[in-house]
Amino acid sequence: MRTDSCAEDLLRDLAPQVLGRLVRRHGQFDACEDAVQEALLAAALQWAERGVPDDPRSWLMTVASRRLVDIWRSDSARQRREEYAAALELPDQGQPAGQDDTLRLLFLCCHPALSVPSQLALTLRAVGGLTTAEVARAFLVPEATMAQRISRAKQSVKATGLAFELPPETERADRLRVVLHVLYLVFNEGHTTSSGLAPQRADLTTEAIRLARLLHQLAPAEAEVTGLLALLLLTNARGAARTDADGFLVPLAEQRRNLWNAAEIDEGVALITRTLGTAPIGPYQLQAAIAAVHDEAPSAEETDWPQILALYDVLKRVAPGPVVTLNRAVALAMVDGPRAGLALLGTLDADGRLTNTHRLDAVRGHLLELAGDSVAARMCYLRAVRMTASIPEQRYLALRAANLG
Amino acid sequence: MKYMIMMFGSAATMMETQPREWILEMIEFMHQLDEDLRNAGELVSSDGLADGTQAKTVTFQDGITVVTDGPFAESKESVIGFWIVDVESQARAVEIASRVVAFTHGPIEVRQVMDAPPDL
Numbered sequence: 454m455r456t457d458s459c460a461e462d463l464l465r466d467l468a469p470q471v472l473g474r475l476v477r478r479h480g481q482f483d484a485c486e487d488a489v490q491e492a493l494l495a496a497a498l499q500w501a502e503r504g505v506p507d508d509p510r511s512w513l514m515t516v517a518s519r520r521l522v523d524i525w526r527s528d529s530a531r532q533r534r535e536e537y538a539a540a541l542e543l544p545d546q547g548q549p550a551g552q553d554d555t556l557r558l559l560f561l562c563c564h565p566a567l568s569v570p571s572q573l574a575l576t577l578r579a580v581g582g583l584t585t586a587e588v589a590r591a592f593l594v595p596e597a598t599m600a601q602r603i604s605r606a607k608q609s610v611k612a613t614g615l616a617f618e619l620p621p622e623t624e625r626a627d628r629l630r631v632v633l634h635v636l637y638l639v640f641n642e643g644h645t646t647s648s649g650l651a652p653q654r655a656d657l658t659t660e661a662i663r664l665a666r667l668l669h670q671l672a673p674a675e676a677e678v679t680g681l682l683a684l685l686l687l688t689n690a691r692g693a694a695r696t697d698a699d700g701f702l703v704p705l706a707e708q709r710r711n712l713w714n715a716a717e718i719d720e721g722v723a724l725i726t727r728t729l730g731t732a733p734i735g736p737y738q739l740q741a742a743i744a745a746v747h748d749e750a751p752s753a754e755e756t757d758w759p760q761i762l763a764l765y766d767v768l769k770r771v772a773p774g775p776v777v778t779l780n781r782a783v784a785l786a787m788v789d790g791p792r793a794g795l796a797l798l799g800t801l802d803a804d805g806r807l808t809n810t811h812r813l814d815a816v817r818g819h820l821l822e823l824a825g826d827s828v829a830a831r832m833c834y835l836r837a838v839r840m841t842a843s844i845p846e847q848r849y850l851a852l853r854a855a856n857l858g
Numbered sequence: 859m860k861y862m863i864m865m866f867g868s869a870a871t872m873m874e875t876q877p878r879e880w881i882l883e884m885i886e887f888m889h890q891l892d893e894d895l896r897n898a899g900e901l902v903s904s905d906g907l908a909d910g911t912q913a914k915t916v917t918f919q920d921g922i923t924v925v926t927d928g929p930f931a932e933s934k935e936s937v938i939g940f941w942i943v944d945v946e947s948q949a950r951a952v953e954i955a956s957r958v959v960a961f962t963h964g965p966i967e968v969r970q971v972m973d974a975p976p977d978l
Contacts, residue, residue: 835870838870852881852882855877
């Protein structure tokens with residue numbers, strides 16, 4: 454067990470750098486990743502006992518390299534083994550270690566050829582330096598299941614022959630979008646949880662913010678990266694107020710704002726304020742700007758809804774989609790009245806993409822409640838109760854319905 | 859001995875027909891039960907299932923697999939949640955089930971989970 458949290462932070466920061474350097478020198482992502490995981494475990498044990506070595510990065514490199522040789526020794530092909538042994542002797546080709554390698558690793562783990570669950574699991578293990586057990590716990594699955602998922606993901610990296618390179622300039626924007634989406638999904642998994650009892654899993658939200666911060670350091674000029682980091686901070690800031698003492702979800706309008714994390718809000722607001730207008734606007738910057746308007750309102754009543762609606766109008770042009778329409782309907786209802794919002798929701802029935810989720814009925818119930826139609830509102834909440842797979846949301850919706858019963 | 863304690867019915871229907879106070883008590887009851895089982899070292903796992911109306915049923919008809927919407931059993935008879943407990947005796951598993959039934963009034967089935975050699 455890692456007891457010293459300072460040493461743990463250091464290990465987690467060094468993990469992608471060491472792995473990146475190994476993969477750059479030897480290829481073979483899967484073997485290198487195993488070797489680094491074992492080096493991390495060895496470090497966790499030894500450093501706790503004997504203290505952190507003077508040059509922890511070299512220590513990890515040495516142990517991981519040795520472990521890699523062991524892995525190759527157990528390989529049956531003698532010739533390959535000798536080639537690898539020779540490769541190990543090669544001096545580091547003078548490239549600056551660390552930073553670019555970490556970025557290469559992120560692009561590799563978030564390669565569009567991998568499935569989304571693979572991208573998430575690989576990113577957390579290879580870039581985040583989490584153990585399989587920790588990743589499994591975060592996703593609420595047995596360790597053996599997660600071990601299989603990671604092993605399959607590594608197999609596809611191998612089978613697809615994915616290169617350990619920064620994507621060419623022409624693909625960079627698309628590839629970066631996938632990386633951002635993976636970090637966003639990791640955060641969301643921790644923040645809302647698609648299933649299960651716990652309304653929030655702090656591990657995943659913290660990890661997503663840590664990785665977004667890392668990416669922001671590696672690519673400070675990318676406005677959407679800054680936008681994502683700001684969005685995660687501004688959303689996470691409300692975490693403590695999202696559930697009450699009994700574990701029930703509390704909607705934004707009823708949250709106790711003194712529980713919001715002021716430091717995270719300040720950081721998020723500062724990030725988004727200095728980024729807006731410096732580069733083409735994108736969906737993460739816009740969502741961060743919307744979150745900032747909410748977070749800066751002293752009370753729910755004082756929320757600047759016209760500004761939020763204006764931001765949603767831009768978001769609708771930049772990244773149209775049913776979820777944007779859904780959220781825009783709420784903003785529209787707050788500016789022009791619930792009936793205007795309900796009319797906009799009506800366009801989503803024909804769209805079909807949200808009709809099998811609880812979200813459309815949950816929002817419709819809310820707007821009908823605002824419009825004073827409690828009978829119809831209750832029916833919407835009850836339909837939503839049947840469709841959600843989240844126990845906290847099911848309970849929240851059932852109580853909303855019961856209040857109107 | 860491991861037992862699966864299966865609860866039948868529809869959580870959504872329960873929540874539709876019961877008042878707010880009952881829903882709150884039910885949530886508290888389920889929390890307490892899981893905590894008690896965990897403290898006693900008897901809980902292996904427990905989960906609730908999304909509403910039966912969201913289920914898909916796969917059957918074999920005229921030589922092909924057919925997927926239909928909805929649960930296999932009638933909606934009001936489908937499984938809505940389960941506990942897997944590791945207990946001393948069947949009597950203890952039945953005792954746990956009885957505690958739930960006394961509260962929910964819904965039927966529960968207690969089934970032993972079969973032992974198998976580790977390589978199966």
